[in-house]
Amino acid sequence: MNYFSVNDVDDPNKWIDEALALKNELELKGPKSKTGKSICLLFFNSSLRTRLSMQKAAFNLGVESFVFNVGSDGWQLEFGDGTMMNGNTSEHIIEAAGVLSSYFDAIGVRAFPSLTSREDDYSEKILSQFIKHCSIPVINMESATLHPLQSFADVITIKELFPSKKPKVVVSWAPHPKALPQAVTNSFMQWAGKMDYDLVITHPKGYELAPEFMANATLEYDQDKALANADIVYVKNWSSYKDYGRILSQDESWTITNAKMNLTNNGKFMHCLPVRRNVIVADEVLDSESSVVIHQAGNRVTAANLVIQKLIG
């Protein structure tokens, strides 16, 4: 079993309940005793929450974690089939995956998209090769198109905020100076599609997600209309899928301010972090009671706890 996307999860709502029960148990009893199991966390890209929440979750479960920064610690990996490796890559994924599989009980991989080739990125060139060549469970720590540890933390957080009500959840694009992946949004949409939400997505024209990630969501190009009566405002920047990897807008009128939040039903502000203050969202929102971003980030550990336990616990 791998944890690549929500499709690897038999019953997402049951997982939420189990994650919250495990969170509660760990808070009461502290970390579990050592299991003798170990996990390798492989980073092709920077990370703060993913790295530290995975290490913390492994520690919580008595699993030893070993961090490996591919770029600085190891060898440049080759992912092509049949390549004559006389260039810059020193080691093929086939060998790397084989060796890691013989050392550890599971592996986590973070590998961002290139944002230059939509085909490469949306075929999940890197993660799919790890999954293909590893004989141990592979955990997606944010791939080219998905970030399921984040999304699981997100739906856990929404469940804590609205244990019984069917919330109106609005996913809103916001401006950002750099071209960012669609992974966080895609993945949240996948999970949200399994939840009992009234789901709306809003963004400037040209920022439409790949159709397979639209689930049962309503698309509304007018942000103000979308925000009306929202319980959750889930904000994220992403670059264009259609005009792949490009920034089509930096429209500051999409920045989330108190005025925007006032359109909602006393809504809560969510963001996966890191967040650029006063670009994505105004200080006045982040520093207010309506922001739940730290609580949400705390649930990255809650999500990771259950994923590691399900795979090797």
Place this chain on the structure above:
Amino acid sequence: MNYFSVNDVDDPNKWIDEALALKNELELKGPKSKTGKSICLLFFNSSLRTRLSMQKAAFNLGVESFVFNVGSDGWQLEFGDGTMMNGNTSEHIIEAAGVLSSYFDAIGVRAFPSLTSREDDYSEKILSQFIKHCSIPVINMESATLHPLQSFADVITIKELFPSKKPKVVVSWAPHPKALPQAVTNSFMQWAGKMDYDLVITHPKGYELAPEFMANATLEYDQDKALANADIVYVKNWSSYKDYGRILSQDESWTITNAKMNLTNNGKFMHCLPVRRNVIVADEVLDSESSVVIHQAGNRVTAANLVIQKLIG
């Protein structure tokens, strides 16, 4: 409670006794069993002793340590209030501190000064923001102006060398090819001021410390006069505070040699390390019985043991 400076320590002399007792206990009984607690060690700058002694001390106390290199592992942090973050910084200290506080029981931070803005450095721009925004204890692993883990190790070492005598302790500047912070010297002066020392500082004109760090020390511009009858020769280079961050002298006559040590009362040579041989101090001194630098570096663990125990043990 934080460990930012000696001012966070209720009774520095009692802490020395407790640190030595704990050192003794650990040597006899080995590391303590796991506490379930964890600490994150955040490095903005290079480190050997601080990094490894903190990890070792955490291990000694049954506390799990997680190292995070801000530059290479994570996101560039923003420290400004109200900044519109459309430049190079991706994450604000407010969020980083909030998230780390929700994952760990304490945090250590190393952040060197710029040596370009005395105002920024002496306001402890970085450490003070961590302290402000973290809800867990913050340990200063060398900040812009202070290095209290080093200083605590230093006074522990002097106590071991002179358990009963009031020693003459001479802090001497020595030349160095690069501009270095004042942190180690400032911090040692703060701690030394709480001890029963005959404290003398000697340096070329222009290297006066900020007045608040002079404590009850005597300033003597003539190094040879200062060294007369010294029990401890504590050597360190620093750049100018007045002419901020500048190198005003590389005068080789300040290098510590056997001839200099012969002026002392069979004095012991101390330095925080890393030390540039034959620039700061001659091989003949470092390789002699009078050097206690390795013993002193060993006490970095002794100091860290107690600090971690006091904060989260």
Place this chain on the structure above:
Amino acid sequence: MNYFSVNDVDDPNKWIDEALALKNELELKGPKSKTGKSICLLFFNSSLRTRLSMQKAAFNLGVESFVFNVGSDGWQLEFGDGTMMNGNTSEHIIEAAGVLSSYFDAIGVRAFPSLTSREDDYSEKILSQFIKHCSIPVINMESATLHPLQSFADVITIKELFPSKKPKVVVSWAPHPKALPQAVTNSFMQWAGKMDYDLVITHPKGYELAPEFMANATLEYDQDKALANADIVYVKNWSSYKDYGRILSQDESWTITNAKMNLTNNGKFMHCLPVRRNVIVADEVLDSESSVVIHQAGNRVTAANLVIQKLIG
């Protein structure tokens, strides 16, 4: 006691048996309980297998491991005697070794050769200084001229494949786009010399090893003749020892293909990894039953287990 080369091993064949017994025991019973011991793994160069197998082995034995990347984490080290350190190096090996010796129970060091000065490299400038100045056991995690953890894993693997037969072991050079050290081959030859092998080495003229590493091996310049009837084909590229550090040939006819393997006695293909596919060896060989490279890499943990246990277990 150190682990610098096979010369530190009293009875290499007995070590193989002990390593296999320990492997078996760990597979049955899982990792040993915590010993309170700790080891520091110091990397001057990249690593995947060495780094992770040493960490895994330490974990298996209840020894805490601390990884330190010299280049990015710490200070540039000075190895010269009597140097006036007013250049780029900040810390002398004498102090670094002294401090590490006071913090840990053992140290592993990886330091590749320059491939520019044969004298520096073959005098083992870096490892020999660590051994000289450390008061704790030093483990060679690949030095300028030797890689004894790899070689030990290699002979363990061959023992598993041929528990009773005296195998014909052929060490073959293969082409590579970059100049590589002789360390893996030198070291394997040293170990193989202690084994009951029919040992043959084959390479283009100019690639002769330093005479002290030729042991009792037969040198055969014709690769096809060498491969005849081989049980083990141990493949590796190295740069010239005579014309030091230079690439003298990139002759693709030395690449290991099925046609080459067909010359052997149903031989097994071995390589230390990372391996460049379709340069060193064709996909058809690596992806066949005759390749044992993943099993061999798995034995890096087997070898490391015993070395750590022998030194500090």
